Amino acid sequence: MKLPKDPVMLLSVVNTDLRDHYPSLAELAKAYGVTEQEIIDQLAQINYEYKPETNQFR
Structure with missing residues (x-):
């Protein structure tokens, strides 16, 4: 699943x-294949x- 752009x-x-x-932003970002900074x-x-x-x- 991809994250929404909006x-x-x-x-x-x-x-x-x-x-x-997810217990952290780092784990969420890794699961979605993006960087924390992008989010x-x-x-x-x-x-x-x-x-x-x-x-x-x-």
Whole structure:
């Protein structure tokens, strides 16, 4: 499965997967074959940043 290109849709998919399947952004990124920075950069476009202490983007 590929990650959505739209940042709002990406946010939903990433936060759900982080909550339900992956203990870290690194593991999620590896599973999808992308870099952590690619996800971080896309979500920064809508002013979200990764919070490792809660394992989600806020």
